[in-house]
Amino acid sequence: GAGVSQTPSNKVTEKGKYVELRCDPISGHTALYWYRQSLGQGPEFLIYFQGTGAADDSGLPNDRFFAVRPEGSVSTLKIQRTERGDSAVYLCASSFGRGLGETQYFGPGTRLLVL
Amino acid sequence: QQPVQSPQAVILREGEDAVINCSSSKALYSVHWYRQKHGEAPVFLMILLKGGEQKGHEKISASFNEKKQQSSLYLTASQLSYSGTYFCGPELIYNNNDMRFGAGTRLTVKP
Numbered sequence: 310g311a312g313v314s315q316t317p318s319n320k321v322t323e324k325g326k327y328v329e330l331r332c333d334p335i336s337g338h339t340a341l342y343w344y345r346q347s348l349g350q351g352p353e354f355l356i357y358f359q360g361t362g363a364a365d366d367s368g369l370p371n372d373r374f375f376a377v378r379p380e381g382s383v384s385t386l387k388i389q390r391t392e393r394g395d396s397a398v399y400l401c402a403s404s405f406g407r408g409l410g411e412t413q414y415f416g417p418g419t420r421l422l423v424l
Numbered sequence: 425q426q427p428v429q430s431p432q433a434v435i436l437r438e439g440e441d442a443v444i445n446c447s448s449s450k451a452l453y454s455v456h457w458y459r460q461k462h463g464e465a466p467v468f469l470m471i472l473l474k475g476g477e478q479k480g481h482e483k484i485s486a487s488f489n490e491k492k493q494q495s496s497l498y499l500t501a502s503q504l505s506y507s508g509t510y511f512c513g514p515e516l517i518y519n520n521n522d523m524r525f526g527a528g529t530r531l532t533v534k535p
Contacts, residue, residue: 351511354524417464417465
């Protein structure tokens with residue numbers, strides 16, 4: 310079966326622009342996560358969805374970042390007024406459920422470069 | 425809440441062994457281990473659950489000390505394919521499936 314997919318694979322934008330990053334989770338997975346990974350660092354938690362609702366958005370760095378999952382499947386991470394410090398790889402992961410011990414499966418990531 | 429991993433980096437020859445440690449300041453339900461190769465997504469290796477149950481997909485072993493809130497990953501007779509960065513992701517007992525990954529341990533296996 311298909312894994313987690315993310316589009317675009319690479320995104321170059323200018324400071325101040327708006328970007329949208331898309332994540333398509335594994336079919337049937339109800340939980341979806343967004344992470345940000347800077348060079349040489351581990352994935353940094355941003356937000357977690359259970360179904361359509363954001364169960365935990367405590368990792369979003371500020372109000373320029375927003376994510377939605379309107380139908381409980383595909384999710385979009387939206388970044389307004391991008392800054393150079395937003396440059397990173399944005400990873401999406403999904404898991405079958407919310408329970409403790411559920412394995413998260415990662416997508417290939419979107420490499421965002423803000424010039 | 426971010427766990428502490430050690431060492432930060434290790435270089436091995438093929439066939440040598442390595443241990444990677446992960447410790448948390450909070451009570452844990454489980455610890456997940458992932459490996460990430462350069463330019464690729466993290467890939468699940470193993471999960472260790474409270475109570476001792478261990479689930480994994482590769483010939484890599486691990487331990488989980490609930491009292492000490494620590495986990496160790498054991499790579500024995502390392503192969504070239506083991507090279508990559510290893511991350512631990514502890515699940516806190518009171519934070520369902522909300523993982524904060526460690527900074528990673530970079531493992532390089534040389535021929």
